[in-house]
Amino acid sequence: MGDILGSYDVLGAFWLTIRLAFFGALGALVLGTVVAVMRVSPVAVLRLLGTSYVNVFRNVPLTLMMVLSVLGVTYIMGLPLSQDVQQNAIRWAIVVLSVYHAAFVCEALRSGVNTVPAGQAEAARAVGLTFGQSMVNVILPQAFRGSVAPLGSVLIALIKNTTVAAVIGTADAAGLMQEVIENETGSFSVFAIFAIGFVILTLPLGLLFTHLSRRLAVKR
Amino acid sequence: MTEPLVVLKDVNKHFGDLHVLRDINLSIGAGEVVVVIGPSGSGKSTLCRTINRLETFETGSITIDGKTLPEEGKELAQLRADVGMVFQSFNLFAHKTILDNVTLGPIKARKTPKAQAEKRAMELLERVGVAHQAQKFPAQLSGGQQQRVAIARSLAMDPKVMLFDEPTSALDPEMINEVLDVMVELAKEGMTMVVVTHEMGFARKAANRVVFMADGQIVEEQAPEAFFTAPKSDRAKDFLGKILTH
Numbered sequence: 412m413g414d415i416l417g418s419y420d421v422l423g424a425f426w427l428t429i430r431l432a433f434f435g436a437l438g439a440l441v442l443g444t445v446v447a448v449m450r451v452s453p454v455a456v457l458r459l460l461g462t463s464y465v466n467v468f469r470n471v472p473l474t475l476m477m478v479l480s481v482l483g484v485t486y487i488m489g490l491p492l493s494q495d496v497q498q499n500a501i502r503w504a505i506v507v508l509s510v511y512h513a514a515f516v517c518e519a520l521r522s523g524v525n526t527v528p529a530g531q532a533e534a535a536r537a538v539g540l541t542f543g544q545s546m547v548n549v550i551l552p553q554a555f556r557g558s559v560a561p562l563g564s565v566l567i568a569l570i571k572n573t574t575v576a577a578v579i580g581t582a583d584a585a586g587l588m589q590e591v592i593e594n595e596t597g598s599f600s601v602f603a604i605f606a607i608g609f610v611i612l613t614l615p616l617g618l619l620f621t622h623l624s625r626r627l628a629v630k631r
Numbered sequence: 632m633t634e635p636l637v638v639l640k641d642v643n644k645h646f647g648d649l650h651v652l653r654d655i656n657l658s659i660g661a662g663e664v665v666v667v668i669g670p671s672g673s674g675k676s677t678l679c680r681t682i683n684r685l686e687t688f689e690t691g692s693i694t695i696d697g698k699t700l701p702e703e704g705k706e707l708a709q710l711r712a713d714v715g716m717v718f719q720s721f722n723l724f725a726h727k728t729i730l731d732n733v734t735l736g737p738i739k740a741r742k743t744p745k746a747q748a749e750k751r752a753m754e755l756l757e758r759v760g761v762a763h764q765a766q767k768f769p770a771q772l773s774g775g776q777q778q779r780v781a782i783a784r785s786l787a788m789d790p791k792v793m794l795f796d797e798p799t800s801a802l803d804p805e806m807i808n809e810v811l812d813v814m815v816e817l818a819k820e821g822m823t824m825v826v827v828t829h830e831m832g833f834a835r836k837a838a839n840r841v842v843f844m845a846d847g848q849i850v851e852e853q854a855p856e857a858f859f860t861a862p863k864s865d866r867a868k869d870f871l872g873k874i875l876t877h
C-alpha cells in the first residue's frame with residue numbers, strides 16, 4: 412500500500428476527480444435549473460423541450476456519452492475543446508458530466524418546486540411579478556431549499572460518476588487505478604486505497620446535505 | 632353612480648363541462664365596496680380570480696379603469712399590479728421576512744428604490760398593526776397577523792381595486808375582527824373593494840352593495856340591509872335561511 416502511495420500520484424489523481432466533480436456539478440446545477448424552469452413554464456414548446464431533455468439524458472448511458480464526446484465529436488466532427496489530448500478529455504468530461512446530471516438536477520428541483528404551495532406563485536403573480544420574476548424571487552429560492560436532500564444525492568452520484576471519465580483517458584482517480592492495476596498486481600489494497608478515497612469525498616458531503624436540508628427547510 | 636372602475640360584460644367561463652360563470656355582468660364604481668355572497672361552488676372565487684386573470688375566461692370582456700385585460704405577458708403583470716388580491720390562505724412568501732413580503736412587489740414590479748419601498752412598507756405595517764413583527768417570518772405570526780400583512784402587501788402596490796376571497800374564513804374566531812377592522816378602515820378611506828365573505832356584520836357596516844351568486848350566475852343585487860332583511864329571489868331566501876339558522 413505504501414509503495415503505491417509512494418510511486419504514484421494518488422493525491423494528484425484525486426485532485427483531478429475533485430475538479431471534474433466541482434465543475435461538472437456547477438454546470439449541472441446551472442443547466443438543470445434552466446431545464447427545470449422550462450418544464451414548469453407556461454410556454455408549451457419550452458415544456459416539451461425540457462421534458463425531452465430529461466428523457467433523453469436520463470436514459471442514455473453516461474459511458475456512451477463520454478465515448479461519443481471524444482470519438483464522435485472531437486475526432487469525427489473535429490470539435491476539440493483543447494489541442495492538448497489530456498485537456499480535451501478533461502473538458503469534454505466536464506461538459507458530459509454537466510449535461511448528463513442536469514437531467515437529474517432538473518428532476519430534484521422539480522420535486523422542490525412541488526413543495527412550494529401553488530398559492531405562492533399566485534400571490535407573486537397577483538402583486539404584478541412576471542413569470543421570470545416570480546421564479547427567481549419566490550419559487551426557485553423555496554424550491555432549492557426544498558430539494559437540498561435530492562440535490563445532495565445527485566452530487567454524490569456525480570462524484571462517483573466522474574470515474575466514467577477514465578474511459579476517455581482522463582488521469583483522474585479511476586484512470587490512475589487502471590494504470591496501477593496494469594503495472595502492479597490488482598491486489599486488494601489498490602481497490603481499498605481508491606474506495607477509501609471516494610468515501611472520504613462523499614461521506615462528509617452526505618452528512619452535510621442531510622444537515623443542510625433540515626436547516627434550510629422553509630417553515631410553513 | 633360614479634364612473635365604473637371594473638366592468639364585466641357577458642363573461643362566460645367553463646371548467647371542462649362545468650359552466651362556472653354564466654353571462655356575468657357587473658359594474659363596480661370607484662370607491663364602491665361590493666360583497667359577493669352565495670353557496671359553496673357558486674363561482675365566487677372564480678369570479679374574483681377572473682377579474683385579475685388568475686383564471687382565463689372564454690367570452691365577454693373585463694375592463695379595469697377602461698383598459699381591457701391583456702393576454703399573458705409583461706403587460707398583464709403590470710395590470711395585475713393595479714389589482715390587489717387577498718387570499719383565504721394568506722399566501723405570504725414563506726421564505727421572506729414580513730418586511731420583504733411587502734417590499735417585493737414595489738421593488739420588482741414598480742422598480743421603487745429599496746429605501747423608499749421599505750419606508751412605505753413600514754407605514755403600511757404600522758397601519759395594519761404588525762410593524763413590530765417586520766423582521767419575522769410568516770410562519771412565526773398568527774393567522775390574523777398574516778392576513779393583515781397580506782393586506783399590507785397588496786396595498787403597497789397602490790392598487791386601484793382590491794379583491795378579497797374569503798379573507799377571514801381560515802381564521803380562528805378571535806382573529807376575525809382584527810382583519811375585518813382593517814378592511815372596514817380601508818372601505819372608509821375610499822378603496823374600491825370586491826369582497827367574497829359571509830360576514831354579514833362587515834357587509835352591513837362597509838358594503839354599498841351585495842351581489843348574490845348561485846350556480847355561476849348573479850341572481851340578485853341589493854343594498855346590504857335590503858338584501859339581508861328582504862331578499863327578492865327564492866335562492867337567496869333559501870341561502871340566508873340556512874346561514875342564519877347556523
Ligand SMILES: Nc1ncnc2c1ncn2[C@@H]1O[C@H](COP(=O)(O)OP(=O)(O)OP(=O)(O)O)[C@@H](O)[C@H]1O
Pocket residue numbers: 646649651669670671672673674675676677678
Ligand atoms: N381549477 C378548477 N378546475 C376545475 N373545477 C374547478 C376549479 N376551480 C373551481 N372549480 C369548480 O368550479 C365551481 C366554482 O368554484 P368556486 O371556487 O369559484 O366556488 P366558490 O363559490 O368560491 O365556492 P366556496 O364557497 O366553496 O369557496 C365549483 O364547482 C368548483 O368545484
Ligand SMILES: [Mg+2]
Pocket residue numbers: 675676677796797
Ligand atoms: Mg371560494
